[in-house]
Amino acid sequence: DIQMTQSPSTLSASVGDRVTITCRASQSISRRLAWYQQKPGQAPKLLIYKASTLESGVPSRFSGSGSGTEFTLTISSLQPDDFASYYCQQYNTYSMYTFGQGTKLEIK
Amino acid sequence: QGQLVESGGGVVQPGRSLRLSCAASGFMFSNYGMHWVRQAPGKGLEWVAFIWYDGSNKLYTESVKGRFTISRDNSKNTVYLQMNTLRAEDTAVYYCARDDSSGYFGSWGQGTRVTVSP
Numbered sequence: 522d523i524q525m526t527q528s529p530s531t532l533s534a535s536v537g538d539r540v541t542i543t544c545r546a547s548q549s550i551s552r553r554l555a556w557y558q559q560k561p562g563q564a565p566k567l568l569i570y571k572a573s574t575l576e577s578g579v580p581s582r583f584s585g586s587g588s589g590t591e592f593t594l595t596i597s598s599l600q601p602d603d604f605a606s607y608y609c610q611q612y613n614t615y616s617m618y619t620f621g622q623g624t625k626l627e628i629k
Numbered sequence: 630q631g632q633l634v635e636s637g638g639g640v641v642q643p644g645r646s647l648r649l650s651c652a653a654s655g656f657m658f659s660n661y662g663m664h665w666v667r668q669a670p671g672k673g674l675e676w677v678a679f680i681w682y683d684g685s686n687k688l689y690t691e692s693v694k695g696r697f698t699i700s701r702d703n704s705k706n707t708v709y710l711q712m713n714t715l716r717a718e719d720t721a722v723y724y725c726a727r728d729d730s731s732g733y734f735g736s737w738g739q740g741t742r743v744t745v746s747p
Contacts, residue, residue: 555733564740610674610734
């Protein structure tokens with residue numbers, strides 16, 4: 522099975538900061554990676570798919586990059602609405618879809 | 630974008646059964662594969678099961694194989710998760726999600742809570 526490891530688990534930042542979250546796969550997944558945002562008590566929301574394609578309606582301050590085993594999600598200038606948890610997910614193998622353990626983005 | 634609405638959650642004793650439903654609207658349901666994803670209290674997301682657009686193939690995470698069954702009724706725009714022999718570790722919020730382009734989850738329901746407790 523492919524394991525997904527996110528870092529950091531918790532990130533403290535301020536409004537206006539640029540932040541980066543990293544996701545590593547235990548083996549190559551090409552660019553078959555998605556990122557989700559989840560706020561407390563809500564369902565996850567798709568932000569990015571195919572490693573770098575922004576979902577319709579998602580602000581352009583969100584961006585994704587990477588391929589193979591290492592990926593990043595970057596928020597260029599944090600807004601108050603961005604404080605949430607973020608998950609990566611690989612979909613390279615059809616028999617198993619794996620999420621990272623999540624990154625909680627907190628207000629400093 | 631579409632809408633997904635789950636139902637059927639509740640409190641159930643270990644060893645008992647529960648069936649979850651997910652009603653879809655606003656998109657051509659019969660064209661999409663569908664997933665169930667769960668989230669235990671305070672924990673991360675865990676993929677549970679997937680069914681092809683036509684119901685011809687089904688996949689499960691290892692911990693639910695033989696206990697859970699995913700199915701769908703395209704005439705009713707609904708996907709189901711039959712959960713048998715429930716365990717305490719199955720306690721979670723269960724989300725249904727639409728499969729977009731073979732593997733990522735483009736649309737999610739609001740979730741239904743399942744609690745397995747004596």
